[in-house]
Amino acid sequence: MTFLEIINKVDSFVLDSSFYDLKSHDGIARLGYINPDIAQFFKFESSFIINENSIQIKPEFDTIEKRNELFNQLGLKWKELPEFDELLKKGWRNELYVVYNPSTEPYVLIERALSVLLGVITYGVHINGYVPPETTSNNKLKMWIPKRSMTKPTYPGMLDNTVAGGLGYPHGLHETVIKECFEEAGLKEDFVLNNSKSCGVVSYFYKTEDNRFQPEVEYIYDIKFDDETNIIQPQDGEAEDFQLLEIDEILQLLKQHKFKPNCGLVIIDFLIRHGYITPENEPNYLEIVSRCHRVIPFPTR
Amino acid sequence: MTFLEIINKVDSFVLDSSFYDLKSHDGIARLGYINPDIAQFFKFESSFIINENSIQIKPEFDTIEKRNELFNQLGLKWKELPEFDELLKKGWRNELYVVYNPSTEPYVLIERALSVLLGVITYGVHINGYVPPETTSNNKLKMWIPKRSMTKPTYPGMLDNTVAGGLGYPHGLHETVIKECFEEAGLKEDFVLNNSKSCGVVSYFYKTEDNRFQPEVEYIYDIKFDDETNIIQPQDGEAEDFQLLEIDEILQLLKQHKFKPNCGLVIIDFLIRHGYITPENEPNYLEIVSRCHRVIPFPTR
Incomplete structure (x- = not known):
């Protein structure tokens, strides 16, 4: 697998006219692209105006509080529908995305599991933990690479970025980096700072495989480790293990498609x-x- | 001036229907967007097929040699036209772009000055020379910033990237980096490598100011200097002087619009x-x- 094939797996959506714009209550902003299968469910919702190619929040939802409640009720209702058993009931996170x-x-806070149905942007942080070549035993760059737990619902057993997490309300980026670095890798705040x-x-x-649009924005951080000492102690069960892999292994594993695709992109x-992938070697x-x-x-944002 | 305003100056083109596609001889590929004023001049050229919104190289130009000769003749003819006195006659570089x-x-080699009239991509290298904060006297990142010669036809006296240059045929990227680093800053090949x-x-x-489309691709290189010693000795007259500026000054000068816009983008x-401009401060x-x-x-490419 080439590097471009990895990108093609992640940046895979091409808009077609069957998708609906999700429009703000004032009709001005487009907030997402909703796939036609999901759009059908909006026909039973009286709080939205459905046109040929748009689904607009009704003008009366003119405060964030009203919109939060609207999408809260929508999520609670839809998650009981058999069609959404997998995506909403099982996927429910009790975490709000903005x-x-x-x-x-x-503008509105939406349960994480519902937001991915609506084709709105979701935000996260991805963090590369690395030891620079100057301070490794063999002068090769190394990275701390976790293997995703086999019990994870998505991409079990695949390789991941050192630390990664969604940006849930009301946490800031910096705060999320600190929080996730501790939860997933046991890295102390001082070290991360x-x-x-x-x-x-x-x-x-x-x-997605079921033809939904999922635009993602991932803020990227590098964490430089001084040497090869393992100071990673996972606090949650997200990762099965962490391995310090050197650049040649990482390049191989990428090409063998061992990374969760968006982590491969990162x-x-x-x-x-x-400077490892260059315009002259790629x-x-x-x-x-x-x-x-x-x-x-x-x-x- | 905000950083986004600098980007808006450089990434400023929005396609409208008045532009013509420049099409390959087989009609398959779009090679550029030609502005309507330039398109008028193609009406007198028998080697192109002009349609409502495309200008196609005639199918008989089925080898690179034939196409090179076609655009060579076109350039030599157009540069004698008074309308192209500034852009072609004065701008002629005797340098081929691919x-x-x-x-x-x-696919075809075109004189640099003509290529920018045709709305095709031009390629170059831009190089950031910097001293990392660990090795400066005051622990602040510094960059070597040249001031463009007052006699340059474009952006005289503005600040520039440490080294920059177009990717002319038949030079490779690596070769261009080495060549430009020597010509513009006197940096030796070994040091650059x-x-x-x-x-x-x-x-x-x-x-452009005259409403032409100029898509640019600039390959980016960082050159790390060990310390603040000045080892820069310009060989050509492109730069008036080089100054080692520290991060705070650079941020100020960016906001004061002292950099040539695309160098500001770089x-x-x-x-x-x-990590100086972050999602939390920008x-x-x-x-x-x-x-x-x-x-x-x-x-x-």
Whole structure:
């Protein structure tokens, strides 16, 4: 598998006219693209105006409180439908994601499991833990790579980024980085503050197997470890184990498709920024870089 | 001036229906977008098929040699027209740029000055020379910033990236980095090989003042200097002087619009990758990052 094939798996959505725009209550902003199967369920909802190719929140939902309650009720109702058993009932997280329009102020808070049905942007942080070549035993760059627990509902047993997590309300980015680094890897706040660096953001248009649009924005951080000492002690059960893999192994594992696809994309971005994947050794370099940084067609945070 | 305003100056083109597709001789590939004023001049050219919204190279131009000769003749003829006095006659570089379709093999070679009239992609390298905070006198990141010569036809006196240059035929990227580092900054090949790193690529859609489309792809390299010693000795007259500026000054100068705009974009990309511009201190972070990495709608190298 080439690196471009990994990107193609993650940035896989192409808009077609069967999708519906999810519109704000004032009709001005487009908040997401809803797939036609999901759109059918809105026909039974009196709080939305359904047109040929848009689903608009009714104008009366003119405060965030009213909109939160609207989507809360929608989620609670839909999760009892047999059609949503898998995605909503089993996937329910009791975690709120924020939709923006377009300001730093939230427009509506939506249960994480419901937000992915609505084709709105979800945000997260992905963190690359690495030991630079100067301080490894063999002068090769190494990364701390976890294997996802076999009991995870999605991508069990696949390789992951050192730490990653969704940006749930009301947590900020910085706070989420600190929180996830502790929960998933047992890294102390001081260590994270002193060794992590914001390095960019990736954005891509994912098409799910059931043809839904899932645009994701993942803020990228690198954490530099001083040496190969293992200071990682997972606090939750997200990862089965962490291995310190060197660059050649990582490149192999990427090509063998052992990484959860969007984590593969994050590693590819890391290897591009650190000069391991270059325009001279990767024929699809330009396409890869630009496809990892899609311009989002909705208001964003 | 905000950072987003700098990006808006560089990634400024929005396609409208008045533009013509420049099509390959087989009619399959779109190679560029030609503005309607330039398109008028093709009406006098018998080697092109003009349709309502496309200008196609005639099918008989089925080898690169024939196409090279076609565009060579076109350039020589047009540069004598008074309308192209500024852009072609004065701008003539005797340097060939490559258009691809879509493979690593060149499709046609076009004089640099003509290629920008045709709305095809041009490629270059931009190089950030920096001293990391660990090795500066005051523990602040510093960058070597040249001031463009007052005699340059474009953006005289503005600040630039440490080294930058177009990717002319038949030079490779690596070769261009070495060549430009020597010509513009007197940096020796050994030093560049040991201290430079490929770090990504930026791509953006520039609209010129006269409404032409100029999509640019700039491969990005960072060169790390060990300390603040000045080892820069310009060999050509491109730069008036080089100054070692520290991060706070650079941020100020960016906001005061002292950088040539696309060099400002490259510095913004650098400061994002190095953790100085972050999603927490820059409200338009996501838009800035994605707008610096446009997906190109043509075949690329």
